[in-house]
Amino acid sequence: MLERDERIRIMATASETCAVLPSADLQWLLDALSAKGYRVVGPIVREGSVVWETISSVSELPIGWRDQQEPGRYRLEQTGSQEIFGVVHGPQSLKPFIFAPREPLFQIKRSKDGFTTSPTLPQSEKVAVIGARACDLAGLVIQDRIFLNDTYRDPYYATRRDGLFVVAVNCTRSLQTCFCASMETGPRAKRGFDLALTEVDDRLLVEAGSEAGRDLLSNLSLSTGSEQLSAEAVTRIDACAGGQVRRLDHSRLPQALYDAHEHPRWDEVAGRCLACTNCTMVCPTCFCHTVEETLDLSRQQTAHARLWDSCFAQEHGYIHGKNIRPTIKDRYRMWLTHKLASWIDQFGTSGCVGCGRCITWCPVGIDLTEELPALLTPGTQPSITSQQLEGT
Ligand code: SF4
Numbered sequence: 001m002l003e004r005d006e007r008i009r010i011m012a013t014a015s016e017t018c019a020v021l022p023s024a025d026l027q028w029l030l031d032a033l034s035a036k037g038y039r040v041v042g043p044i045v046r047e048g049s050v051v052w053e054t055i056s057s058v059s060e061l062p063i064g065w066r067d068q069q070e071p072g073r074y075r076l077e078q079t080g081s082q083e084i085f086g087v088v089h090g091p092q093s094l095k096p097f098i099f100a101p102r103e104p105l106f107q108i109k110r111s112k113d114g115f116t117t118s119p120t121l122p123q124s125e126k127v128a129v130i131g132a133r134a135c136d137l138a139g140l141v142i143q144d145r146i147f148l149n150d151t152y153r154d155p156y157y158a159t160r161r162d163g164l165f166v167v168a169v170n171c172t173r174s175l176q177t178c179f180c181a182s183m184e185t186g187p188r189a190k191r192g193f194d195l196a197l198t199e200v201d202d203r204l205l206v207e208a209g210s211e212a213g214r215d216l217l218s219n220l221s222l223s224t225g226s227e228q229l230s231a232e233a234v235t236r237i238d239a240c241a242g243g244q245v246r247r248l249d250h251s252r253l254p255q256a257l258y259d260a261h262e263h264p265r266w267d268e269v270a271g272r273c274l275a276c277t278n279c280t281m282v283c284p285t286c287f288c289h290t291v292e293e294t295l296d297l298s299r300q301q302t303a304h305a306r307l308w309d310s311c312f313a314q315e316h317g318y319i320h321g322k323n324i325r326p327t328i329k330d331r332y333r334m335w336l337t338h339k340l341a342s343w344i345d346q347f348g349t350s351g352c353v354g355c356g357r358c359i360t361w362c363p364v365g366i367d368l369t370e371e372l373p374a375l376l377t378p379g380t381q382p383s384i385t386s387q388q389l390e391g392t
């Protein structure tokens with residue numbers, strides 16, 4: 001449920017600065033972004049899920065579609081309605097736009113007296129993403145903390161981030177897998193957006209969250225939102241939060257999870273985990289990566305690139321002749337303990353924003369909102385361990 005102050009803020013914001021865009025005129029927004037030089041990206045239906053693609057027309061958006069998500073299950077269904085943002089999210093968050101899955105870092109060329117290196121920064125590009133959710137924005141804030149606001153500022157991430165314009169959509173329906181309300185990251189977009197939309201029947205309530213957003217909004221010359229419309233938006237967001245069936249109680253973290261280091265549940269979950277890496281690929285906050293050196297055929301130059309990697313990959317734990325996480329149990333424990341406990345010590349926040357993607361896209365439906373309570377409950381030794389299963 002939205003806190004009282006939050007409700008007042010939304011309604012005050014709505015009556016003072018929010019504008020109303022008829023859903024039928026959403027194309028104005030796309031055209032205004034294009035006119036400002038942005039490549040516009042939005043959710044489209046492809047091969048049974050929703051992915052980000054460059055779009056030029058509102059008709060490409062998943063109008064009338066809704067997603068159903070459960071542990072290990074994702075389905076789209078066409079409702080026949082004119083709802084534009086009925087699909088909550090697909091497997092991708094905002095992560096690929098700023099932390100590229102494959103990022104060329106630099107080239108090394110042989111020269112007469114040794115070698116020269118030249119960085120290969122990405123070309124700066126203005127990209128406007130339409131349809132990001134509150135959990136995606138919370139993930140973006142965390143990635144910013146890691147790549148921009150820590151000891152080192154990552155120039156590759158910074159170049160992509162500088163050109164990003166985010167049009168968020170406040171959620172008015174929750175999935176079975178969502179638990180952003182308990183993580184206090186959603187379902188309303190709080191920060192990190194340029195514009196935020198709330199779909200109320202055939203109208204979109206538009207709120208600016210940055211100077212760039214305010215500038216764009218002023219160009220659209222829209223009418224101001226009424227109190228009645230903003231109240232309806234609040235009611236729907238509130239109902240969305242109240243309808244979430246999953247929650248994650250993080251009140252005893254991080255210490256309780258550190259204390260569970262030898263809990264038998266780690267063996268049990270490791271017996272189900274396939275170490276497929278899906279959960280880390282879809283997670284908006286995971287940032288594990290590896291580097292790759294590609295030598296050209298003339299052996300005169302190499303390209304050095306950064307690639308997404310996962311702490312579930314066996315090779316990722318290989319350091320100086322030894323694998324420090326040889327079993328799946330080691331890797332699942334590492335992932336969950338970092339995500340929910342040591343991340344707090346490291347970055348001052350949870351590494352989980354409650355998007356639920358790791359639950360949906362896990363092929364065996366492992367659900368961290370079930371695993372955490374089990375791990376925090378005194379347990380007994382399971383009858384079969386993951387090591388025994390791996391040995392069969
Ligand atoms: S751990 Fe799972 S629910 Fe949490 S942010 Fe990552 S993908 Fe989303």
Ligand code: SF4
Pocket residue numbers: 272273274275276277278279280312358361362363364365366
């Ligand atoms: S928890 Fe699920 S998604 Fe993650 S590595 Fe294990 S099987 Fe794959």
